[in-house]
Amino acid sequence: xxxxxxxxxxxxxxxxKGLTGAYxxxxxxxxxxxxxxxxxxxxxxxxxxxxxxxxxxxxxxxxxxxxxxxxxxxxxxxxxGTNxxxxxxEYTKNYYSFTAYDTSKRIVHCVKxxxxxxxxxxxxxxxxxxxxxxxxxxxxxxxxLANIEILKNL
Numbered sequence: 001x002x003x004x005x006x007x008x009x010x011x012x013x014x015x016x017k018g019l020t021g022a023y024x025x026x027x028x029x030x031x032x033x034x035x036x037x038x039x040x041x042x043x044x045x046x047x048x049x050x051x052x053x054x055x056x057x058x059x060x061x062x063x064x065x066x067x068x069x070x071x072x073x074x075x076x077x078x079x080x081g082t083n084x085x086x087x088x089x090e091y092t093k094n095y096y097s098f099t100a101y102d103t104s105k106r107i108v109h110c111v112k113x114x115x116x117x118x119x120x121x122x123x124x125x126x127x128x129x130x131x132x133x134x135x136x137x138x139x140x141x142x143x144x145l146a147n148i149e150i151l152k153n154l
Contacts, residue, residue: 055094074111079118080125084109096154098147103139110151117151128152 022042030050037057047067056076066086075094084107089095094112099105100121109120110128117128124131128151135144 076113077111078125079109079111079120081123082120084120096147096151098143100141100143102143103141108144108147117154 018038019042020038020040022039024047025043026046027044028048029052030048032049032052034049034057035053035055037054039062040058040060042059042062044067045063045065047064049064049072050068051071052069053073054077055073058078059082060078061081063083064087065083066088067084068088069092070088071091071093073093089097089109096110096117098108098110100108104122106122110117111120119126119128119131121131124134126134128148131144132148135141135148
């Protein structure tokens, strides 16, 4: 796998698509093509990923604290266990978020996967339907339920 910056320059090479556990802290990956990249457990803290194509990337347990993901395409990304604290997700494509201010006060991250939404809420990672079932079982939060309805129509 080659990762290229917005100028088309190769900035990182790896065998296959695997960058599991890579230390890329503070890297400028603006506009990089990271489709299908395996970035499990990678340290991407403070990275510039503006306009990066992350479609179908595996970001499980990756550290994206304070990363710039503005305009990045997150369609199909796996965010299970990913730390997005302080990340700039403004104008991100195939992404929706809301704050569950009536319960946990956490930011809920939602990523489009084919014809469904996958949701990261704290340690939960699952489908919108699974989230709705859990919310109705546990706290019946009007904020969660209203945003689930919005997502069903997006």
